Amino acid sequence: MPLLRIESLTKRFGGLTAVNGLDLEVEEGQIFALIGPNGAGKTTVFNMLTGLTGITSGSAQFAGRDLGRLPSHRIAELGIGRTFQNIRLFGRMTVLDNVRVGFHCRTRTGMFGALFGTPRARREAADTLERAMELLDFLDLVPVKDELSLNLPYGQQRGLEIARALATNPRLLLLDEPAAGLNITETEVLMGHIARLRSGMGKTILLIEHDMKLVMGISDRVAVLDYGMKIAEGEPAAIKADAKVIEAYLGTGFRGAYAGS
Amino acid sequence: MTARRLLSALAALAALLLVPVLITDDYGLHLIIMTAMFMMLAASQDLIYGYAGQLHLGQAAFAAIGAYITAVLMLRFNLSYWLVMPLSGLGTALVALLLSVPTLRLRGLYLGLATLGFSEIVRLTLIMWNDVTRGPMGLPGIPAPTFGSFVFESKASFYYMILAFTVLTVVAIQRIVHSRMGKALMAIRDDEIAARAMGVDSSHYKLTAFSTSAFFAGIAGSFYSVYISFISPDSFKMMDSFLIFAMPALGGMGTVAGPLIGALVLYVLPEITRVFAEYRMLWVGGLLVVTMVLQPKGILGGMRALAGRLRRPRPEPGTD
Amino acid sequence: MHGLQQLAQQLINGLVIGSVYSLIALGYTMVFGILGFINFAHGDVYMIGSFIGLMLLGTGAFNFATALVGAAILTGIVGIAIEKVAYRPIRQSGKGFEDTMLVSAIGVSIFLETLALIIWGTETHPMGAVLHKVSYQVGGIYISSVQLLILGLAVGLMVVLHLFVTRTVTGAAMRATAQNMMAARLMGISVDRIVSVTFAIGSVLAAIGGLLVGAYFDAVYPLMGWTAGVKAFTAAVVGGVGSIPGAMIAGVLIGLIETLGSAYISSGFRDGFAFIILILALLFFPSGIFQVRRGEGKS
Numbered sequence: 063m064p065l066l067r068i069e070s071l072t073k074r075f076g077g078l079t080a081v082n083g084l085d086l087e088v089e090e091g092q093i094f095a096l097i098g099p100n101g102a103g104k105t106t107v108f109n110m111l112t113g114l115t116g117i118t119s120g121s122a123q124f125a126g127r128d129l130g131r132l133p134s135h136r137i138a139e140l141g142i143g144r145t146f147q148n149i150r151l152f153g154r155m156t157v158l159d160n161v162r163v164g165f166h167c168r169t170r171t172g173m174f175g176a177l178f179g180t181p182r183a184r185r186e187a188a189d190t191l192e193r194a195m196e197l198l199d200f201l202d203l204v205p206v207k208d209e210l211s212l213n214l215p216y217g218q219q220r221g222l223e224i225a226r227a228l229a230t231n232p233r234l235l236l237l238d239e240p241a242a243g244l245n246i247t248e249t250e251v252l253m254g255h256i257a258r259l260r261s262g263m264g265k266t267i268l269l270i271e272h273d274m275k276l277v278m279g280i281s282d283r284v285a286v287l288d289y290g291m292k293i294a295e296g297e298p299a300a301i302k303a304d305a306k307v308i309e310a311y312l313g314t315g316f317r318g319a320y321a322g323s
Numbered sequence: 324m325t326a327r328r329l330l331s332a333l334a335a336l337a338a339l340l341l342v343p344v345l346i347t348d349d350y351g352l353h354l355i356i357m358t359a360m361f362m363m364l365a366a367s368q369d370l371i372y373g374y375a376g377q378l379h380l381g382q383a384a385f386a387a388i389g390a391y392i393t394a395v396l397m398l399r400f401n402l403s404y405w406l407v408m409p410l411s412g413l414g415t416a417l418v419a420l421l422l423s424v425p426t427l428r429l430r431g432l433y434l435g436l437a438t439l440g441f442s443e444i445v446r447l448t449l450i451m452w453n454d455v456t457r458g459p460m461g462l463p464g465i466p467a468p469t470f471g472s473f474v475f476e477s478k479a480s481f482y483y484m485i486l487a488f489t490v491l492t493v494v495a496i497q498r499i500v501h502s503r504m505g506k507a508l509m510a511i512r513d514d515e516i517a518a519r520a521m522g523v524d525s526s527h528y529k530l531t532a533f534s535t536s537a538f539f540a541g542i543a544g545s546f547y548s549v550y551i552s553f554i555s556p557d558s559f560k561m562m563d564s565f566l567i568f569a570m571p572a573l574g575g576m577g578t579v580a581g582p583l584i585g586a587l588v589l590y591v592l593p594e595i596t597r598v599f600a601e602y603r604m605l606w607v608g609g610l611l612v613v614t615m616v617l618q619p620k621g622i623l624g625g626m627r628a629l630a631g632r633l634r635r636p637r638p639e640p641g642t643d
Numbered sequence: 644m645h646g647l648q649q650l651a652q653q654l655i656n657g658l659v660i661g662s663v664y665s666l667i668a669l670g671y672t673m674v675f676g677i678l679g680f681i682n683f684a685h686g687d688v689y690m691i692g693s694f695i696g697l698m699l700l701g702t703g704a705f706n707f708a709t710a711l712v713g714a715a716i717l718t719g720i721v722g723i724a725i726e727k728v729a730y731r732p733i734r735q736s737g738k739g740f741e742d743t744m745l746v747s748a749i750g751v752s753i754f755l756e757t758l759a760l761i762i763w764g765t766e767t768h769p770m771g772a773v774l775h776k777v778s779y780q781v782g783g784i785y786i787s788s789v790q791l792l793i794l795g796l797a798v799g800l801m802v803v804l805h806l807f808v809t810r811t812v813t814g815a816a817m818r819a820t821a822q823n824m825m826a827a828r829l830m831g832i833s834v835d836r837i838v839s840v841t842f843a844i845g846s847v848l849a850a851i852g853g854l855l856v857g858a859y860f861d862a863v864y865p866l867m868g869w870t871a872g873v874k875a876f877t878a879a880v881v882g883g884v885g886s887i888p889g890a891m892i893a894g895v896l897i898g899l900i901e902t903l904g905s906a907y908i909s910s911g912f913r914d915g916f917a918f919i920i921l922i923l924a925l926l927f928f929p930s931g932i933f934q935v936r937r938g939e940g941k942s
Contacts, residue, residue, distance in 0.1 A: 114520065134519035135523055138520060143521075146520075152514055152517065162506055163518065164521050166510075169503055173504055173531070176501075176505070177499065179498070183502070190503075227521070431741075432681045435749075436873070601757060601761050605757045609754050611746060612750040615729075616728075
């Protein structure tokens with residue numbers, strides 16, 4: 063059974079159909095890329111999967127559970143984590159605290175524990191701190207752990223979003239344009255991180271990206287969206303050569319530029 | 324807690340305990356008592372706005388509810404204050420919970436207006452529910468709390484009571500704020516949608532924050548009831564809500580000392596300089612604007628920025 | 644016949660008061676359209692305008708028309724000054740948290756209300772018989788010259804505003820700035836000047852509304868900004884914050900509902916109707932309320 067099964071997923075905003083009858087399956091352990099021109103509906107798909115916006119028709123099933131009417135925080139609990147295209151960090155909180163919030167749905171201390179400092183509360187807090195530091199270390203953010211997240215340079219903010227999403231311990235990680243605005247070096251570092259997420263942590267990754275080097279370099283499978291509809295799906299090499307895709311998105315110059323890769 | 328911190332805390336505590344010995348004049352003690360009460364209110368306001376980011380402009384109404392619950396329970400049922408006081412807090416929290424449910428989908432100014440509306444509803448209810456509240460005439464003769472044979476009558480005794488209440492409130496709020504719950508609240512403040520995507524049930528936490536904040540406000544009101552011995556719908560007006568709102572904003576939101584400093588500046592200063600009630604709000608409004616323009620992090624934020632700049636060596640010209 | 648006459652009468656009354664709400668609502672909606680910020684103190688500007696008019700009339704040197712103009716100009720200046728002192732520095736510094744301007748606006752509101760209370764006290768001031776009141780009768784329905792004046796002036800001003808916004812260069816600059824401030828700036832539009840103009844217009848309209856209401860009800864008092872402000876704000880919300888035609892229509896709508904409700908259901912509850920509309924609008928127009936930010940990027 064695929065980890066994520068999307069069937070005829072549709073989203074209409076009034077007269078505009080942002081996502082039109084999308085069918086998609088993501089197997090556990092895959093790195094699956096969603097590409098397509100701007101406005102193609104990719105982030106809307108993410109928003110539907112994470113409960114940020116309602117599903118007009120069709121369904122999305124995660125590990126057999128229907129995601130349809132679930133609120134965002136329940137979806138996170140189920141095991142879907144995400145980053146945002148326009149970075150949405152908790153600006154006035156420190157880097158460390160941003161990650162600690164991610165552990166929220168995996169911990170239980172309530173007001174009682176907070177007020178009276180019960181042994182369990184303290185143990186949980188220490189545990190959370192330790193695991194948060196591990197994640198920060200993974201993303202090379204330990205030196206800035208006490209900085210306010212809004213003060214971080216762009217590249218580190220992107221990294222922090224990933225660390226925070228990882229804290230929720232997701233089975234499926236949705237990355238929305240994680241390489242946007244990153245330079246070549248940073249992108250290569252990112253590719254390394256994503257690969258390790260899959261091989262080292264067993265995460266399944268669904269990613270939206272425009273950076274073709276990243277997409278082609280790391281994905282197992284690629285689906286192409288245009289005007290809300292899937293126009294192609296397959297392995298990266300096949301997509302690169304697909305005429306429809308080239309026409310809609312990559313442009314005829316693409317084949318030449320990436321002929322060597 | 325380091326040894327130095329512990330020592331300064333103990334020193335502060337000792338100083339606080341000695342206040343009624345050093346200040347024997349009734350008016351002075353009254354000022355200090357009222358300031359402490361406002362500190363409680365300011366701290367509770369900071370919890371809901373400074374930490375949870377929910378624009379709440381009706382805190383005085385919650386104090387009024389707490390005050391009235393105390394007055395009615397003590398006058399009618401002759402219960403012990405030590406039972407009535409926590410009940411007042413809980414009762415106020417319950418009312419806040421009910422009122423905040425319909426506001427869950429509101430943010431910013433819209434939420435602020437809703438809280439203003441609700442505080443008006445509370446005020447009107449207190450005025451019109453004659454059977455219980457005696458309307459505009461208020462409830463006089465609220466009995467003083469007793470502890471065994473000890474009666475809380477002197478200013479000094481009330482001082483120690485409010486001191487205990489305020490310290491407990493501040494400590495409790497700080498513990499909440501540094502806990503998992505506190506981080507959830509701040510995440511909601513900074514970006515509710517992202518918080519939800521990270522697994523935080525924002526509705527649950529907003530309700531909890533509102534009721535907790537109201538709980539402390541209710542206790543403050545309860546204290547006021549037995550301290551002044553008289554309560555009326557005018558005891559806690561809308562302008563008082565604005566005053567309470569301004570205190571953390573001026574002193575520094577999301578900090579321990581901020582609300583306390585704000586209470587000092589906005590309550591004590593005008594009293595000491597003999598600025599009367601009406602002029603006080605002029606002062607409050609003006610300071611709010613000045614603070615937001617110059618240093619939105621308030622007095623405390625300004626002091627920290629200054630300290631930071633003094634500590635860091637100036638960059639060489641041409642660098643940075 | 645009597646019932647229909649009553650209805651027509653109330654409709655007229657509703658139109659009149661509604662047109663004033665529209666005038667005030669325009670101030671809220673225009674500032675929101677450009678800055679994405681709701682000027683909490685706008686209702687108090689309306690109140691100040693009314694008092695300035697009252698004072699001008701009190702000197703005896705002004706008749707109603709000149710007092711109207713004088714109050715409009717002076718209040719316009721007040722509006723510009725408030726923006727420069729309390730909002731612009733925050734907008735320009737970029738530091739501060741999400742609600743910084745809102746909190747500042749709350750401060751302005753507190754300041755203005757307290758100032759008014761100190762200067763003029765809590766009691767209601769009559770404006771006196773400044774307008775020659777003639778009652779006309781049309782088919783059994785009474786309409787006074789004051790009502791005609793208010794309607795005429797309000798409609799006239801809204802028409803002028805519409806023409807200004809759609810036909811002049813400044814108006815085009817305003818619309819451009821409202822759509823995309825950054826792009827407008829890059830096109831050479833002085834955003835600061837446009838913001839000042841917007842505040843000035845809103846304040847002028849509010850002042851005129853204030854003076855008209857003061858004369859109509861023969862009452863000016865420091866807390867009048869609060870009630871009218873909430874109603875006008877409701878109109879701005881119902882009409883869609885940022886929409887000028889929306890504010891115009893919704894203001895009249897609220898005036899009508901309030902007047903009809905007051906006449907047929909309960910006169911004591913008059914102010915409550917707008918409040919109920921506001922609650923309903925806030926609860927059931929979620930997309931209109933939540934999108935206080937305008938337009939995010941899409942993928």
